[in-house]
Amino acid sequence: MEAQLILENGARFSGTLFGAQKDIAGEIVFTTGMTGYQETLTDPSYAGQIVTMTFPLIGNYGINLEDMEARRTNLKAFVVREKCDYPSNFRNEMDLDDFLMEQGVVGLEGVDTRAVTKIIREYGTMRACIVRGDPSYEEISHMLNGFDNSHVIMDTTAGHIYTLNENGKTHIAFIDLGAKDGILRDLVKRGCRVTVFPANVSAEVIGAAKPDLVFLSNGPGNPLDAPGTVDTVKALIGKYPIRGICMGHQIIGLALGCTTSKLKFGHHGANHPVKDLTTGNVYITSQNHNYIVSDFPDGVEETFVNVNDGTCEGIRHKTLSLESVQFHPEAAPGPLDTGWLFDRFLREVM
Numbered sequence: 001m002e003a004q005l006i007l008e009n010g011a012r013f014s015g016t017l018f019g020a021q022k023d024i025a026g027e028i029v030f031t032t033g034m035t036g037y038q039e040t041l042t043d044p045s046y047a048g049q050i051v052t053m054t055f056p057l058i059g060n061y062g063i064n065l066e067d068m069e070a071r072r073t074n075l076k077a078f079v080v081r082e083k084c085d086y087p088s089n090f091r092n093e094m095d096l097d098d099f100l101m102e103q104g105v106v107g108l109e110g111v112d113t114r115a116v117t118k119i120i121r122e123y124g125t126m127r128a129c130i131v132r133g134d135p136s137y138e139e140i141s142h143m144l145n146g147f148d149n150s151h152v153i154m155d156t157t158a159g160h161i162y163t164l165n166e167n168g169k170t171h172i173a174f175i176d177l178g179a180k181d182g183i184l185r186d187l188v189k190r191g192c193r194v195t196v197f198p199a200n201v202s203a204e205v206i207g208a209a210k211p212d213l214v215f216l217s218n219g220p221g222n223p224l225d226a227p228g229t230v231d232t233v234k235a236l237i238g239k240y241p242i243r244g245i246c247m248g249h250q251i252i253g254l255a256l257g258c259t260t261s262k263l264k265f266g267h268h269g270a271n272h273p274v275k276d277l278t279t280g281n282v283y284i285t286s287q288n289h290n291y292i293v294s295d296f297p298d299g300v301e302e303t304f305v306n307v308n309d310g311t312c313e314g315i316r317h318k319t320l321s322l323e324s325v326q327f328h329p330e331a332a333p334g335p336l337d338t339g340w341l342f343d344r345f346l347r348e349v350m
Contacts, residue, residue, distance in 0.1 A: 001132060005050075005079060005108055006140055008126040011119055017132070018083060019100025019107035025143040026050040026076030028128040029290070030117040032269030035061075036333020037096075039069050041105070044156035044178035045246065045288045047074035047220035048149040050128050051268075052113050052120075059084035062092030063099040069180040069332060074156055074220070077106040077130050081113045106130055124264040125290060152220040153177055153247075154227055157199040168193030170349050173211035173240075175201060175229065177219030177247045182332035186342045187215070190350070200227040203235035212349040213241045216248025218328065223250035223260050223291055230254045237320065243345040244324035246289055252324045253293035253315060256300050263311070266290040267326075270334030273307035274314075274327055282307060285327035286334025292326065321348055 001021060005013040007028065028050040031040055037058050040051060058080040083096050100107045108130055120126070127144045135143075156178035165188045172187055172194045179196075187194050195209055199219070206214060214236055216229075223230075226247075233255035236242060244252045250260050267287040274285045292311045296302060304314030304325060316323040328334065329341040 003108060003130055003132045005111055005116070005128060005130050007116075007119060007128045008144055009119070009123050013111045013116060015079070015108040015110040017107065018097045018109060019078070020104045022106060023129065023131045023143070024050075024076045024106050025127065025129040025147040027125060027147070027149060028052060028116070028120065029125055029266055029268055030054055030113070030120055031288070032271060033333060036270060038063055038067050039333040041073050041075065041078060041099070042069040043180055043288055044070050044074050045180070045218050045220045047152040047156050047178060049075050050077040050079060050130065051075050052079040052111075052116050053081075054113055054117050056081040056113070057084060058082070059087055059096035061089035062087030063094045063096065064089070064091040065093055066091070069182060070156070073103045073105050074152070074178075075105060077108060079108045079111050079113060079116065081109070081111060083107070083109045120265050125262075125266055149221055150225045153199050153225060156220060158196050159198070161198070162196050164188050164194045164196070165191075166193060170213070170346065171195065171209070171211045173197060173206045173209050173214045175199060175214065175216045175232070175248070177217050177226065177229065177251070179217035179219065180328070180330065180332060182328075182330035183217055183245060186330045186339070190342060190346060192346070199229055201232060203232045206232070206236060207239070211240060213243065213346070215345075216242070216244035216251055216324070218246035218248065218288070220247070222262075223247060223254055226251055237322065241321035241348055246326060246328060249315070249324035249326050250291055250293055252322065256315075256317065256322070257297040258293045258300065258315070259295040260291050260293055262291055267306070270331070272327065274304050274338075275307050277303055277305060283337035284335045285313075285338055286331045287327045289326060
């Protein structure tokens with residue numbers, strides 16, 4: 001079935017639907033990963049978004065359910081230049097079309113995704129819709145104006161408190177803001193007992209668990225929409241070591257008195273160079289975020305910076321045990337250059 005991708009600035013692209021057959025609206029972003037499309041599809045940080053792949057052929061190695069980064073997909077739609085109908089890989093369990101159909105996610109192929117990317121780079125991240133037929137201007141406006149992404153953290157957080165690796169020696173209180181499973185895997189494989197809490201957990205509940213360290217995960221959307229998590233972190237600062245990744249980094253920044261702002265088109269992909277300001281080393285990192293931390297108060301210092309645009313990629317407190325990074329050390333997908341950060345995060349409490 002034919003459909004149109006219509007951007008908020010009026011640009012239109014025709015394509016062919018696959019996966020779920022329905023009309024949707026969301027926030028359109030592009031990601032530069034050449035592989036790792038399954039991890040992209042199941043990364044909760046893409047909740048509410050229409051994801052455009054810049055690499056032209058997607059689906060080559062199919063879908064393997066062991067590589068899911070969450071129980072289900074949370075993005076609105078997946079836009080590709082060409083999908084592979086005959087994937088080849090010994091671990092393949094289904095093709096991209098069947099997976100999106102099962103997940104209820106709209107797919108659109110036959111789109112010049114690099115042209116879409118150029119528009120986003122010039123005009124910035126914007127709302128968009130995928131529609132069948134030839135809707136009127138009023139119908140399109142109604143869809144775009146009705147899109148609301150302020151609830152995505154609570155849509156993707158854990159529904160209840162649970163524990164992984166009950167026999168682990170180091171107890172981590174893990175605040176799930178829409179976490180990728182890869183972060184949990186990296187903590188567990190280092191011998192940690194990880195108690196996962198929903199995003200709206202109170203400081204009192206965290207304290208009752210008596211953790212050795214508090215960890216804030218990645219997640220989707222605007223950190224200012226977090227359900228009281230900033231206040232929770234404020235109440236925990238100085239009482240426990242605190243670490244964070246991506247959305248967790250932004251929440252920690254806000255709790256310390258930093259500000260957050262939205263990038264023009266975000267960082268999405270597995271090839272973002274980041275410089276360690278302590279050593280001068282540059283690492284290639286996996287990233288997926290639209291917001292950044294800036295304006296550091298006394299006591300807070302920047303630890304990593306993005307080589308491409310100079311934005312903050314990490315902070316720490318000069319006297320308190322508190323550190324966070326904007327990028328994803330666990331990758332999934334992407335390079336493993338910064339996996340050692342998990343060891344640094346845990347060194348104090350192991």
